[in-house]
Amino acid sequence: MQPQLYLFEWVITLFTKCLDFEIVGRVWDMLMLYELHWSFIAEVAYTIIHVVRHQLFELEAEQIVRYLKCVRVDHQQEEEFFSHLSRFER
Secondary structure: OOOHHHHHHHHHOOOOOOEOHHHHHHHHHHHHHOOOOHHHHHHHHHHHHHHOHHHHHOOOHHHHHHHHHOOOEOHHHHHHHHHHHOOOOO
16 A cells, blocks of 8 residues: 555645644644654654554455545544654654
8 A cells, every 4th residue: 555645635734634623733733833844744644544543454455545535533532643643752
């Protein structure tokens, strides 16, 4: 599975299509406040995949890209999202 099949949309929209409004606001705050760049964007993308990993395991290979293109991390997953994102060293 080629990451560019789903990552391009995530990055070009700065995650507005795949993260709830409150989550994306916090991510943008972190991006601007700490002057984080590509490595942080990669960490956010990895964290999205981590949060939805259980759903991915249930899908066939050809369904995964379709799922990731429309995935949405919502407020119910917010704690897990930021808990995992905080594990990266900055």
